[in-house]
Amino acid sequence: MNYFRAPHLDSALEQLARRPLRIVCGATDCYAEPGAPSERADWLDISRIDTLRGISRQGDELRIGAATSWDAIDRSERLPASLREAARSIGSLQIRLQGTIGGNLCHASPVADGVPALLSLGASVELASLGGVRRLPLEQFLLGRRSTALRPDEILCAVLFDASVADQPSAFVKLANRDGTALAVVSAAVLLRWQPQGVLAQALVAVGGASEVPVRLRSLEAAMEGLRAGELPNAAQAATLGELAPIDDCRGSAAQRLGQARVAIRRALARCMEDGA
Ligand SMILES: Cc1cc2nc3c(=O)[nH]c(=O)nc-3n(C[C@H](O)[C@H](O)[C@H](O)COP(=O)(O)OP(=O)(O)OC[C@H]3O[C@@H](n4cnc5c(N)ncnc54)[C@H](O)[C@@H]3O)c2cc1C
DSSP states (O other): EEEEEOSSHHHHHHEEEEEHEEEEESOOTGSSSOOSSSSOOEEEOOOOOOGGEEEETTEEEEEETTTBHHHHHHHHSEEEEEEEHHHHHHHHHHHHHOHHHHHHHHHHHOTTTTHHHHTTOOOOEEEEETTTEEEEEHHEEEETTEEOOTTTTOOOEEEEGGGGGGOOOOEEEESSSSSSOOOOOOOEEEEEEETSSSEEEEEEEEEESOOOOOOOHHHHHHHHHHOOOGHHHHHHHHHOOOOOOOOBBBBBBBHHHHHHHHHHHHHHHHHHHHHHO
16 A cells, blocks of 8 residues: 655645545544555545645635644634534544544535534535636535545545624534434534524525435425524424435434434524524
């Protein structure tokens, strides 16, 4: 096995253009996989590329470099509450210091905590290759369980979203089978935008762990728009959650996940409304 540590993005992209390489950043997902590291794979370590790290303002948007750790995201006061809560819920401190936002998205697990939080912010991803840079809404980047639109010669460079979301009430709720370091059974993230008259202008609601990849609940979002705060819990209770298609596995049955999705949404909504008040 060969191991390349790229000093900057250009050299990483040149290496990727020459032959298929397995990208590694914080390595918390890569090395946890059964059988990894494969002796047949050549690895490309992007964790020392400075331009892939950090949180900055770019015009009207916030930009988070793909190699930014969950600990750095948790500690950044300029980021929305929901994303910081998701960051704080990931693994132990050691995992949060090492694991990155880019790795979480590229691993594309149905229970990745970063994904619902970022979906509820309307985030996009920036993908680079020697051929140039392209941008995709996160929803289009995630194709299915462990499957993304990333091409073999591309690196995910950054996650971007409208900076104004940091001023809106938002919340992330994770339900797991035990306290401490545990993967979610389901999670929910909510962001609310209010009109000055106390009417809901926009709701963004995303659920993880109850479908192949975390999804936006657009029918619930549409049902809540135009309502007042007191009417939101009933709207959430009445929602069919038709976008969800949970599976049975060792952490929970499909029925349990559907029920827990409803609980997580209700709690996230309640936290947003406390925040908004
Ligand atoms: C003990 C433990 C507990 C955990 N708990 C949680 C948890 O509670 N919640 C949760 O969501 N996750 C959890 N994880 C999973 C993991 O820590 C996170 O998903 C983390 O964000 C992965 O980031 P990384 O940099 O370590 O990814 P890596 O392991 O380096 O990479 C993961 C995948 O993404 C690809 N990749 C990484 N960066 C890029 C990039 N910039 N461009 C293109 N491809 C890239 C790699 O090729 C690989 O396929 C846990 C893991 C462990 C070991």
